[in-house]
Amino acid sequence: MGVRAALAVHPDSGKGAAARIAGTVAARLRDHVERLDLVAANTVEQSRLLMDRSHSDGLDALVVLGGDGAAHQAVQFCARTGVALGLVPCGTGNDLARALGVPTDPIDAVDAVAAALREGRRRRLDLGTVGDTWFATVLCAGFDAAVNERANRMRWPRGPRRYDLAILAELASFRARTLVVDSDTGRVELPAVLVAVGNTRYYGGGVPICPEADPEDGLFDVTVVGEATRRELVRMLPSLRTGAHLDHPAVTTLRARRLTLSGGDWPVYADGESLGRLPVSVSCVPRALAVLG
Known part of the structure; x- marks a missing residue:
């Protein structure tokens, strides 16, 4: 029996780009599978319902055409069912x-996903968990999560400028708070402005906040930015784009498989999705996700 796959299309991803190329993507996949189901949804509820329906009919792989929000929902499905995940990025x-x-x-x-389907290539990646929620990239709390939260509430402007304005607004009001990191390697307690728990390197559209994170080593890389003035934060922001922030004296790093974050009443985001507020307990689950490639 050949491969049974589904293509999950999130039409709004990439300002509608996903909808425009969905037909081309589906055509390129059909030559390499026995069956291809189309799952097109913009809401979490629609996506879950259609994915579950497809899985009940038998499914080997789920290919996602969309951005990080779409990938996050697919990770919830694939980690639960054991279905392999393929990524066709089309978000911001x-x-x-x-x-x-x-x-x-x-x-x-x-084309890379199609080759992996044809050749039967899969990788096993670690995932993070917070309660019943899985995440694949970075969990963050503090300044960066507050920026994300503020930007989500803003209706104008659209695009990157919205995040620029959210950063300026948060810089004016954000204050360092005592952060406690209890992990299987010890305890860290210090005044801080943000903490990032990385299963992979990037968040925020390519910022390597945990530049040495490896999703196949069974451990999180944790980056804590300690107490810093607004001027110091502004100076540090450009270094985040290169990973040079690890050399800053206000930055502390550690590696752990399990940890609890507590202290201030900070918002918490993972894969760009809201997970409430501190305190939060996080675990790394080795080899929890199969990925085509």
Whole structure:
């Protein structure tokens, strides 16, 4: 029996780009599978219902055409069912695809997925868990999560400028708070402005906040930015784009499989999705996700 696959299309991803190329992507996949189901949904509820329906009919692989939000929902499904995940990035961030070395061009990416389907190539990756929720990239709390939360509430402007304005607004009001990191390697307690728990390197559209994170080593890389003035934060922001922030004296790093974050009443985001507020307990589950490639 050949491979049974589904293509999950999130039409709004990439300002509608996913909808425009869905037919091309589906055509390139059909030659390499026995059956291809189309799952097109913009809401979490629709996506879950259609994925479950497809899985009940038998499913070997789920290919996602969309951004990080779409990938996050697919990870919930694939980790639960054991179905292999394929990524065709078509969003604004594409941080999971970037971390896994998926081609940035959607057509090149679908050709890579098709080759993996044809040759039966799969990788096993670690995932993070918070309660019943899985995450594949980075969990963050503090300043960066507050920026994400503020930007999500803003209706204007659209695109990257919205995040620029959210950063400026948070810089004006954000204050360091005592952060406690209890892990299987010890305890860290210090005034801090943000903490990032990385299963992979990137968040925020290509920021390598945990530049040495490896999703196949069974451990998180944790980056803590300690107490810093607004001026110091502004100076540090450019270094985040290169990973040079690890050399800053305010930055502390550690590696752990399990940890609890507590202290201030900070918002918590993982894979760009809201997970409530601190405190939160996080675990790394080795080899929890099968990925085509």
